[in-house]
Amino acid sequence: MSLAAREPVGVAVVGLGYWGPNLVRNLYELGDAELVGVCDLDESRLGRIARRYPDVRRTTSYDELLDDPEVEAVAIATTVGTHFDLARAALEAGKHALVEKPLASSSEEASKLAALADSKGLVLMPGHTFLYSPPVNLVRELIGSGELGDIYFISSSRVNLGLHQPDVSVIWDLAPHDFSILRYWLGEPPTSVSASTRGCVLPGVPDVAFVNLGFPSGTIANVHLAWLAPTKLRQTVVVGSQKMVVYDDGSREPVRIHDSGAVLEDPESFGEYRLTYRTGSILSPPVEATEPLAIELRDFCRAVRTNVIPTSSAQIGLDVVEMIEAVEQAIADHGAVVSIGPGS
Numbered sequence: 001m002s003l004a005a006r007e008p009v010g011v012a013v014v015g016l017g018y019w020g021p022n023l024v025r026n027l028y029e030l031g032d033a034e035l036v037g038v039c040d041l042d043e044s045r046l047g048r049i050a051r052r053y054p055d056v057r058r059t060t061s062y063d064e065l066l067d068d069p070e071v072e073a074v075a076i077a078t079t080v081g082t083h084f085d086l087a088r089a090a091l092e093a094g095k096h097a098l099v100e101k102p103l104a105s106s107s108e109e110a111s112k113l114a115a116l117a118d119s120k121g122l123v124l125m126p127g128h129t130f131l132y133s134p135p136v137n138l139v140r141e142l143i144g145s146g147e148l149g150d151i152y153f154i155s156s157s158r159v160n161l162g163l164h165q166p167d168v169s170v171i172w173d174l175a176p177h178d179f180s181i182l183r184y185w186l187g188e189p190p191t192s193v194s195a196s197t198r199g200c201v202l203p204g205v206p207d208v209a210f211v212n213l214g215f216p217s218g219t220i221a222n223v224h225l226a227w228l229a230p231t232k233l234r235q236t237v238v239v240g241s242q243k244m245v246v247y248d249d250g251s252r253e254p255v256r257i258h259d260s261g262a263v264l265e266d267p268e269s270f271g272e273y274r275l276t277y278r279t280g281s282i283l284s285p286p287v288e289a290t291e292p293l294a295i296e297l298r299d300f301c302r303a304v305r306t307n308v309i310p311t312s313s314a315q316i317g318l319d320v321v322e323m324i325e326a327v328e329q330a331i332a333d334h335g336a337v338v339s340i341g342p343g344s
């Protein structure tokens with residue numbers, strides 16, 4: 001690798017609300033990056049960063065940041081509705097862009113950003129942090145190696161009490177996590193989507209959703225999302241023809257592989273069917289405890305330096321936005337099944 005390829009990437013963070021400070025902390029500590037600036041419209045948020053990182057340049061002007069030649073890339077952690085304008089301006093200024101999930105607020109915007117990045121030879125990476133989570137990657141290996149057999153179905157629950165957001169629904173807020181994980185595990189986007197939702201607290205802003213997805217391979221999935229639940233739960237169950245897996249993000253044993261299943265034996269006589277149920281051992285492999293965001297940012301820097309497509313690719317970002325749009329379409333059509341993907 002050349003010397004330039006090993007030089008830290010100059011990254012500035014835009015948006016210092018809830019999530020941005022996590023990007024700041026990781027970039028500050030990462031050898032592959034140099035934190036060359038932070039930006040927020042809100043002075044008090046800049047002040048909070050200044051107390052912790054007094055040597056980092058601060059500004060309320062995004063244009064000033066984009067004019068700075070030391071800024072090679074921006075990490076955008078602002079509210080979803082601002083992603084498109086900020087990312088477009090960055091790419092037009094010749095900066096690589098890491099955009100927090102979801103990539104944009106429509107597939108049209110996400111496609112435009114992807115095309116712009118392509119035409120300029122710049123990296124556009126959505127911040128799908130779970131794609132860098134060691135347990136998520138362990139489950140992906142189990143699926144990819146065939147150890148679980150055919151994947152019959154996946155069910156996922158991501159529920160918590162709060163935080164209600166006035167500008168986006170629970171779907172735009174939480175579904176990017178599960179949708180990106182499913183897209184990553186199965187290696188294909190779904191072709192059908194249906195959903196039922198309800199705005200329980202703020203009328204018109206869904207805070208609970210039950211989403212059904214159908215994939216070309218035959219796998220079906222259900223994703224339950226809510227800002228209204230008595231306890232925090234981040235659990236996904238993957239049921240295969242050979243084995244089953246429970247991935248529990250909040251557990252000390254985040255991946256448990258169950259050697260369980262049901263087998264249809266050959267009938268001994270006409271009209272007879274016999275099922276054998278198997279409840280074998282449960283294995284809980286050790287899982288690396290590295291912070292996914294640090295791995296994500298390293299992948300971003302590697303993509304900037306080597307031009308290799310990051311694991312959290314612009315295509316996955318676009319597919320996730322298309323999945324969310326399909327959910328919204330299904331809701332608008334009163335729960336109809338919506339087809340997505342080519343030809344729909």
Ligand SMILES: NC(=O)c1ccc[n+]([C@@H]2O[C@H](COP(=O)([O-])OP(=O)(O)OC[C@H]3O[C@@H](n4cnc5c(N)ncnc54)[C@H](O)[C@@H]3O)[C@@H](O)[C@H]2O)c1
Nearest residue numbers: 015016017018019020040041042077078079080100101129
């Ligand atoms: N990857 C993850 O796990 C994860 C977790 C939480 C949030 N997020 C994402 O991070 C993003 C931010 O979420 P949040 O909860 O931190 O939001 P937030 O509302 O807490 O913070 C947004 C910040 O952006 C600033 N801002 C808005 N417009 C700006 C502009 N034009 N220029 C400069 N600053 C601007 C605001 O002043 C605010 O400080 C969202 O896209 C969200 O989905 C990702």
